[in-house]
Amino acid sequence: MAYSELIKNFDNIRSYMRDFFIYGFKTRGEYDRKSARSYDNERRRIQSYLGKLVTFNQNASGKRMFISLDGRSVTHNPLYQAFKSKSFTNKDITLHFIVLDILATGNEYKLKELLEVIDADYLSCFNHPISFDESTLRKKLKEYEKLGIILSEKEGRTVRYKIVPDEVKLEPYREAIRFYSEENPLGVVGSYLEDKLEPDKEYLTFKNHYIMNAYDAEIIEAVLQGIHEKRVIEIVKFSRNENQERRWQVIPLKLYVSTQGGRNYLLCRGATNRKILSFRIDYIQEATVKDIYPGFDEALEEFEKMSKHMWGVACTKDRKFEHIEVDIQVGIGEGYIVRRLNREKRCGNIRKIDDETYRFSADVLDAYEIVPWIRTFFGRIKAVRSDNAEVVNQLKLDIVKLAKQYEVMK
Template sequence: MAYSELVKSFERIRSYMREFYVYGFKSREEYSIKSARSYDNERRRIESWIGDFMSFHQDTSGKNVFLSVDSRRIPHNPLHKAFKAKSFTDKDITLHFYVMDLLADGSALSSREIVDCINDDYLSHFSGAFSPDESTVRKKLKEYEALGLLSSEKCGREVLYRRTDDNTVDLNTWADALSFFSEEDPLGVIGSFLIDKLEKPSDSFRFKHHYMLHALDSDVLCDLLAAIDEKRAAELTVKSLRSGRDYQRTVCPLKIYVSTQSGRQYLLGYHYRGRHLSFFRLDAIKKVTIGNVEKHYSKYLGYQEKFDQHLWGVSTGPDHNLDHIEMTVHFDPGEEFVLHRLEREKRHGTVELLDSQTCRFSADVYDASEILPWLRTFIGRIVDLKCSSQYVLDMFQEDLARMDALYGGGNDVIQ
């Protein structure tokens, strides 16, 4: 199989990049899904996009390749390049220039008129040139309309197409905004495409905590947001993170949740067959097929709004029962930033000021164990901790005991 930098199936590239360069760190010998030649072709293709950001180490299993990126030194996410390598045939690119040239003067033409003009104005000057049929041209026009390159209008029994060129926006004045958007927004790949049109891209921003790996899910996220915007159902093809097998779920997409700790993205949707709300990791969703408009969308959205009131992360616990948790914190004079931080990060919890130097955080959540990493950041200031889940209290006490054993110093364990 000849090597080509271009791809037809992005899902295959996404799978390779995750398997080898993000999560797996596998060697060539460990890859058994397809032939070694297939692996070599995919590896060379990916290296043509992100070769400057790849490293390897050698061990007994062979050469393991992985991504090595210092986000403080690069202005743009290199993974966006993977979306710009879609393959096309010679006829695709030829037809593209013919159609865009014919409509460059602002005229509106039907598919039949475009075919006639292509044959008369272009192909008549070449011998043996292919002659596109109207059906092929019509499909290409509809594809371009979906992409926003063309607009259509009905004129009698015919559909007329015209270009949607808009030169009223000077993208160069948006250089800094596009640079920030492309790296910070979950759909930053859109900004990356616009940056390619700039004469001089901005190099103004660097990010200390940059969750760039989730750019690989941009096409899935875009489809889900389209379904949410149009209030439609969607069929998801999901890969099980445990068994590796694919399964289907038909849901009503409601909200996208993004972790501020890891950048991982989740879909919350109403699962029709199970009749309950469910979370799905976007990096486990392989395909989204948008379905019909959901007549009861407002009802399901009401479920989500009520459900969200007791979420800390995306865990709902084993039985959807609520855990009540209270943390009393002491801060010294001049350390009001502790109180301000609690107010800022409390999510659906509440903060009560007990006196000038003591406050209490409380919350009712589905899974209080999700709060533990955040609670640990207040160690040294916590004077009391209560929770209806004994498991959470035991885990917190065990963490303190292990820390005391490791560092010594006779730390008092909270009772």
């Protein structure tokens, strides 16, 4: 098959981007899940819309491709371009413009009336026109109805089609759309809306710009649909340890978004084993929405109770709670430290011990998840106690390393 820069299967692009450009930095020879030719074609497609952002280095094992980009230097996510590079057939693109041109008048048409107009007003202008039958046109109309582009009205056995009126004026929402397109997990929707607006001077910049979330959009859409409609979803996840794909039937309950690393997580319950589980969205290859789950509200209530003892996404139900206490020094006039403690804690309590000490305490499923946050209070920590001795030892080791780094101790 001849090479084309247009994308037929977005899952392939997502897989290559994850394995080569983001996590693996593999060479062409190290990738054995697809043929070398497939890799070359996908690499060329990625380079066609990312341009100079794709670079490489050469070493003894070969050429390694990767993306070189400072997220703070771009204000429009360049990865959205992949969604706008979908492949199509000659019939698809021809029928697309003809049908929308006919319906743009606002009139209603029966299926046969549309075919007659297509033949008489459009195809008759060509010596060797493309032919369309009723089945092809009906499928295209159903596709556009599902996408919300057209409406159908049934009168007896007759179905009439018309275009959905575009009554929304986007200009008053320009700023909201601009922000949404870069900050929301489904920001690609905002990017499409921005394409309809006249270009304007850039007025936004981002300190933390997590552009790789663009490739999670289709998975997140299925997850959010499952949550909203209370349905089971089937996810496909590739296990690197087992070197094979695994399928899971789960009830999606929450979508967690990390404000620190930008990663998205699916919090769910197994449809058969009823265990609360968490999956990184960028590790999920496919997500398919299935049937309505009758026990959704019960599962959500169970998760809400558990979430009161979750600092991050660790949600092993069988694990006992781990108690942790941290005494933090707060001097006179340092009320901002107390406000920060109350603002940033995700669970647990803050209690005043004396005039210069406040205690954070919590019972959590995994005390290790709190360690990065506790580290931000180094220099103020007076004592740490926990059921998990490894957590205490890790914090002590961190303090020793820090002291040696600043030559406070040898």
